[in-house]
Amino acid sequence: MGLEQRVERLEQLAAESTEEPEIDPWWQAYYDAFDALLRTLSAEHAGLIIAEEEAKFAHYERTGELYRTSKLYDRFHSLCIAQAQPQERHPRPFALPPAVCDVLIEDPEAEVMQGWSECEDCRLSLPHKKWAGPPHKVESIFDTCPLCGGRVGYYFFSIKEQQRSRVM
């Protein structure tokens, strides 16, 4: 390689190294969702999420193993993943209300399965009691939606949606 070419190559490398590292668009959408949802939480709940995010990375760096996250963190993470995907015809609310955070922290029996305990009006999935029986007999922890006041039950949004389309 001649001197001129070498200088050219060095200049090229220097230019490349000052460029921002490219972040995958999906991860960018995930992190945007993460920040947006975090801003809607109470200071206490947001603090728990941030502490767990840091603990998760520190644990992985130290041990190379996955960190066992809490139910609150898992719910937060699933909402961000869903938000980062292309939207469905009836998107679910991108929200983690304080009452839901408290249940996920305090109730060892609480878990969330999409649709099992959902609001008939806004389609928010809410926690239900841990349940191994037939899904439609699952016991909702909330009678009404903490976001909009709608009734809550097994695939209630879809059921009401069917009724709505029959009436029209």
Ligand SMILES: [Zn+2]
């Ligand atoms: Zn609702």
